Amino acid sequence: MGHHNSWQPHRNPPLCRMSGSHLHQVARSIHSIMARDLRVSMNQDLEVDITPREPKKLPKQAREDPTLTIDRTHLLSEHKKPRQRYMEKDGKCNVHHGNVKETYRYFSDLFTTLVDLKWHFSLFIFTLVYTVTWLFFGLIWWLIAYIRGDLDHLGDKNWVPCVENLNGFVSAFLFSIETETTIGYGYRVITEKCPEGIVLLLVQAILGSIVNALMVGCMFVKISQPKKRAETLMFSNNAVISLRDGKLCLMFRVGDLRSSHIVEASIRAKLIKSKQTKEGEFIPLNQTDINVGFDTGDDRLFLVSPLIISHEINEKSPFWEMSRTQMDIEEFEIVVILEGMVEATGMTCQARCSYVDSEVLWGHRFTPVLTLEKGFYEVDYTSFHDTYETPTPSCSAKELDELHRGEHHTYTYAQRKNSAQNGAPRSEDLNIRTQTD
Numbered sequence: 001m002g003h004h005n006s007w008q009p010h011r012n013p014p015l016c017r018m019s020g021s022h023l024h025q026v027a028r029s030i031h032s033i034m035a036r037d038l039r040v041s042m043n044q045d046l047e048v049d050i051t052p053r054e055p056k057k058l059p060k061q062a063r064e065d066p067t068l069t070i071d072r073t074h075l076l077s078e079h080k081k082p083r084q085r086y087m088e089k090d091g092k093c094n095v096h097h098g099n100v101k102e103t104y105r106y107f108s109d110l111f112t113t114l115v116d117l118k119w120h121f122s123l124f125i126f127t128l129v130y131t132v133t134w135l136f137f138g139l140i141w142w143l144i145a146y147i148r149g150d151l152d153h154l155g156d157k158n159w160v161p162c163v164e165n166l167n168g169f170v171s172a173f174l175f176s177i178e179t180e181t182t183i184g185y186g187y188r189v190i191t192e193k194c195p196e197g198i199v200l201l202l203v204q205a206i207l208g209s210i211v212n213a214l215m216v217g218c219m220f221v222k223i224s225q226p227k228k229r230a231e232t233l234m235f236s237n238n239a240v241i242s243l244r245d246g247k248l249c250l251m252f253r254v255g256d257l258r259s260s261h262i263v264e265a266s267i268r269a270k271l272i273k274s275k276q277t278k279e280g281e282f283i284p285l286n287q288t289d290i291n292v293g294f295d296t297g298d299d300r301l302f303l304v305s306p307l308i309i310s311h312e313i314n315e316k317s318p319f320w321e322m323s324r325t326q327m328d329i330e331e332f333e334i335v336v337i338l339e340g341m342v343e344a345t346g347m348t349c350q351a352r353c354s355y356v357d358s359e360v361l362w363g364h365r366f367t368p369v370l371t372l373e374k375g376f377y378e379v380d381y382t383s384f385h386d387t388y389e390t391p392t393p394s395c396s397a398k399e400l401d402e403l404h405r406g407e408h409h410t411y412t413y414a415q416r417k418n419s420a421q422n423g424a425p426r427s428e429d430l431n432i433r434t435q436t437d
Contacts, residue, residue: 083356086272086285086333089237091230091352114218115225122222126215133211134180137204138173144196145172162194180208226342226349232257233338234306235353237385240364241313241392246404248313248397250290252355253366254338255306255384262340262349265301267292267309271318272354273332288318290334303340305370305379313397324362324394332357363392 087093106113114122145151145166153159154167165188166172175188179201190197236253243249256262268289275286292311293299301307313319322330334355342349367386371378393400 083331087335087354115221134176138176141175142169142172160191160193162197163188163190179204226347229342229349230351233351239355239360240387241362242365242390243392250311251308253306253308256303260343262303263343265303265340266299267338270335308366321396321398323396363389365390
């Protein structure tokens with residue numbers, strides 16, 4: 001028989017049969033490919049046409065890097081349409097309640113309804129209530145005088161009227177004002193020969209006190225509301241995403257312009273985004289909590305100088321699998337709520353702000369605003385909203401974490417191999433020797 005040579009294609013050995021050197025080469029090649037892609041994406045992010053300006057108070061890294069800039073507007077995709085905000089930048093919610101049939105519920109809480117009215121409606125109701133009560137009781141005083149016949153005996157000194165010098169509706173109206181406002185009787189005064197007038201005087205005095213308590217109380221609460229205190233609480237115009245201690249973080253800045261502080265200040269954030277469940281249910285405005293330090297206590301603020309609030313993008317974060325490219329496509333809104341008590345009045349104050357997807361700057365950091373002067377710290381609010389670019393990978397936090405784990409595994413394997421080649425004892429050998437001894 002002749003010798004038959006059959007050609008066999010070359011096949012790579014399976015992973016289970018690979019030696020340690022082969023595994024090390026494969027791991028090193030995978031790591032080099034991932035690192036190369038990461039460097040390419042970072043270089044593409046930095047190669048953007050920007051107009052640098054002379055930095056004012058930037059850190060050393062920002063001053064040395066010519067590619068950094070201030071407050072660059074995030075570029076939107078051409079196909080992306082402007083989205084409807086759930087909340088305006090000033091904290092006003094864009095939600096209108098329509099077709100409310102049970103309007104009687106507003107009157108069950110009349111005081112809150114009056115306080116929530118706008119100022120021009122409040123002033124109109126304030127004036128209307130007092131005018132109506134004065135006219136109503138003035139009409140009753142005039143009816144008493146008319147029924148008793150006091151108007152038919154004007155100038156008769158032998159006739160004792162119910163109210164002296166009440167000669168018509170106008171004088172009855174003025175007497176009603178004098179009675180309810182307790183400015184004191186003068187030309188017109190009630191006599192003791194009129195029991196019905198005395199009863200009416202008691203009723204008007206009591207009802208007048210109730211009206212004063214209600215209306216003055218509403219105006220006082222409306223004036224002392226801490227809504228205007230929120231006007232001096234500032235939020236940065238943009239939120240940023242950059243690296244902090246090797247991890248991607250979502251950050252925004254808050255500040256207080258007043259010298260009187262916000263006591264027990266706390267902050268929380270929510271992600272407003274559409275969601276579809278596994279069963280097919282569509283939730284248009286699903287709310288998800290964004291951890292800004294609730295578990296560590298960092299959400300409790302000592303708001304004396306501007307603070308940068310940071311959210312670490314980890315596996316529990318809703319941004320865990322969101323890369324820069326995906327963030328340009330996604331539609332979401334971040335709602336930030338800052339609460340605390342006003343130091344001067346002790347009333348609770350709440351300031352709100354929101355950031356839509358186009359207001360989140362990837363690869364930016366905030367410009368420092370705090371400098372040390374002679375004996376004090378100075379805050380420069382002209383740079384409060386300014387940001388500068390910083391090298392940041394475009395991948396998601398999940399991909400970045402996998403890359404770091406790959407580097408750690410490769411380094412650990414190489415370290416063990418070098419130790420074995422240098423003759424260093426392994427951990428198994430040390431355990432055997434210890435047991436033998």
